[in-house]
Amino acid sequence: MSANLLLSVENLTVRLPSRHGTVRAVERVSFAIEKGKTLALVGESGCGKSMLCRALAGILPGGAQLPGAWRMTFDGRNLARLSPKELTRLRGNEIGIVLQNPLASLNPVHTIGRQVSEPMLYHLGIAASEAKRRTVELLQAVGIPQAEPRMKCYPHQLSGGMRQRVAIAIALSCDPKLLIADEPTTALDVTVQAEILDLLGRLQRDRGMSILLVSHDLALVAGRAHHTAVMYAGRIVEEAPTPELFAGMRMPYTRALLEALPRIDAPVLGPLPAIVGQPPNLAAPIVGCAFAPRCAYARDLCREQEPSLLEAALLPRLDQAEPEAGVATGFESLPKPEPPRPPTLDPGSPFHHRYACWFPVGEEMP
Numbered sequence: 001m002s003a004n005l006l007l008s009v010e011n012l013t014v015r016l017p018s019r020h021g022t023v024r025a026v027e028r029v030s031f032a033i034e035k036g037k038t039l040a041l042v043g044e045s046g047c048g049k050s051m052l053c054r055a056l057a058g059i060l061p062g063g064a065q066l067p068g069a070w071r072m073t074f075d076g077r078n079l080a081r082l083s084p085k086e087l088t089r090l091r092g093n094e095i096g097i098v099l100q101n102p103l104a105s106l107n108p109v110h111t112i113g114r115q116v117s118e119p120m121l122y123h124l125g126i127a128a129s130e131a132k133r134r135t136v137e138l139l140q141a142v143g144i145p146q147a148e149p150r151m152k153c154y155p156h157q158l159s160g161g162m163r164q165r166v167a168i169a170i171a172l173s174c175d176p177k178l179l180i181a182d183e184p185t186t187a188l189d190v191t192v193q194a195e196i197l198d199l200l201g202r203l204q205r206d207r208g209m210s211i212l213l214v215s216h217d218l219a220l221v222a223g224r225a226h227h228t229a230v231m232y233a234g235r236i237v238e239e240a241p242t243p244e245l246f247a248g249m250r251m252p253y254t255r256a257l258l259e260a261l262p263r264i265d266a267p268v269l270g271p272l273p274a275i276v277g278q279p280p281n282l283a284a285p286i287v288g289c290a291f292a293p294r295c296a297y298a299r300d301l302c303r304e305q306e307p308s309l310l311e312a313a314l315l316p317r318l319d320q321a322e323p324e325a326g327v328a329t330g331f332e333s334l335p336k337p338e339p340p341r342p343p344t345l346d347p348g349s350p351f352h353h354r355y356a357c358w359f360p361v362g363e364e365m366p
């Protein structure tokens with residue numbers, strides 16, 4: 001693993017039991033996060049973002065399974081080789097997590113001062129007076145005015161934005177190397193959303209930590225992330241350094257996700273384009289590309305064979321996609337490509353543009 005990588009995840013699958021059968025919440029996902037950098041993970045509701053975060057943080061629901069030959073390496077350590085005790089220590093200490101609803105993650109019967117100081121007392125073994133001093137500093141760092149008297153407040157006495165700042169302070173209390181922020185602004189109004197995301201950026205610069213920033217809003221998070229990965233039906237379907245992704249997104253789902261969002265810089269001239277149809281039921285088998293039933297560019301091949309996530313340069317060039325209802329393309333006469341290859345994760349260069357699509361859209365072809 002390159003010295004610059006903090007986290008590398010290879011071939012991670014998460015299955016959950018449910019009344020309707022086994023849910024394949026995360027399917028053979030591979031990605032990496034560099035030290036001091038932010039990876040944005042985006043996708044519609046139900047695509048597996050939270051379960052991926054929970055797998056990293058070791059807080060999956062009961063009955064969850066991680067089948068297959070997966071591998072997770074964090075700061076040079078293979079997580080599969082650590083004992084449960086070592087994992088608990090690492091996850092409380094070196095990996096902090098902020099969830100989307102701060103009310104659900106804060107304890108309503110404990111003061112915020114106690115909740116911020118508790119992880120430090122438990123994981124760092126410092127004296128109560130030192131924990132109190134650090135708590136005041138942390139509350140100040142996350143922008144809570146009058147931090148010392150506020151330590152005595154209970155969560156219900158704070159606004160939604162202030163509660164989320166407290167949740168961030170708790171996640172930062174042991175000075176984590178990785179902060180997982182799972183939709184940290186979803187429950188907040190738009191001005192507070194921007195403040196919280198700016199705060200995360202500032203904290204990252206001050207502390208040099210890495211961030212996994214999860215959201216359904218591609219435009220909101222991508223502007224703040226070094227790398228972006230797009231998830232659909234439990235799979236990563238496109239990923240790239242963020243500028244590269246915006247310069248040439250190829251997977252029709254990535255485009256649809258961006259176009260379906262209202263834009264502040266463009267007049268609204270009619271209804272917003274929506275992504276037609278529903279995401280697939282993850283408890284049922286998926287044949288071919290999971291996005292094919294909703295994709296205007298889908299061809300027979302897309303419905304038959306699942307494309308692997310491959311580097312743009314390695315992808316077999318079939319042709320540039322055209323919507324099915326558009327001009328005739330003659331794709332049918334093209335030779336069938338080789339069967340899908342396993343996803344690649346080149347440890348030397350894990351941040352190339354990759355996408356999983358037989359007929360990518362875009363001006364230039366690789």
Ligand SMILES: Nc1ncnc2c1ncn2[C@@H]1O[C@H](COP(=O)(O)OP(=O)(O)OP(=O)(O)O)[C@@H](O)[C@H]1O
Pocket residue numbers: 016017018023024025043044045046047048049050051052061183216282
């Ligand atoms: N406890 C659970 N038991 C069984 N299935 C679950 C459970 N929690 C979530 N799921 C299913 O796992 C899949 C992935 O859900 P997940 O919460 O990871 O999606 P998400 O992308 O984070 O969505 P959201 O943005 O709404 O949180 C979905 O099909 C969901 O219905």
